[in-house]
Amino acid sequence: MSGDGSGADGANGEENDGQRFDRLPETADERVVAGRPTREEVVDWWEERYGLAPETWDGHTFWEKGKGKIWAFAGDLVSPTPVEAVGMRVIRARQEHWKPSTDAVQRFCEEATKNVVVLEPAEAERFVRGEDQELDRWEGDWGYLVAAHEFEGRVEPIGVGLYLHGELRSTVPKGRQEDLS
Incomplete structure (x- = not known):
C-alpha cells in the first residue's frame, strides 16, 4: 500500500470539513469524501508498515479532522462530531508518505515487528x-x-x-x- 489514501472519489462529491471530526468509512466502497482514508486502509497500513496485528485496533473508531489528521478513539460517537479533540492522533495521512504520531507509536507499537x-x-x-x-x-x-x-x-x-x-x-x-x- 502506498499510504496515500487516494482511491475512488465519492459519488456525491462531499468535501472535507476541516473544522469537525468525521468518522472514516469502513471501506473504499463507503467513501463519500474524495481522498479520505478508510478504516481498512489505516489498519492495513499499520500492519504492512509496522507488523501490527489488525486486532490492535479492535474497539477503536477512526476519525479525520483537518486534511489527513487521523485520530483513533476507543469508543464510538455520532459522525460528524463538533468537538475539539477525540482520542489520540495516530497518523498524518493525505500525503505521499503517511507519518505515525509519537503518541501512537508509544501507545501501540510495543508489539511492532517491522x-x-x-x-x-x-x-x-x-x-x-x-x-x-x-x-x-x-x-x-x-x-x-x-x-x-x-x-x-x-x-x-x-x-x-x-x-x-x-x-x-x-x-x-x-x-x-x-x-x-
Missing part, C-alpha cells in the same frame, strides 16, 4: 534530545521508523524517526524532548 530500530543507550539519549544521528547499521526500509530501546529486558518504543541516507532523524516534538544524560 521497521523498528532498537537504539543503543547513547543513541536513544540523542534521539530523545531531538538530535539527528548517523546510523549506518540499519538495513531495513527507509522512511518513518519506530525508534525503540531496551528497558528492563523489553523493547520499548520511544518515538518516530525518519531514516534517510544512513541518517536517523528524530521527530520527537520540541516540547517532549528530554536530556537524559
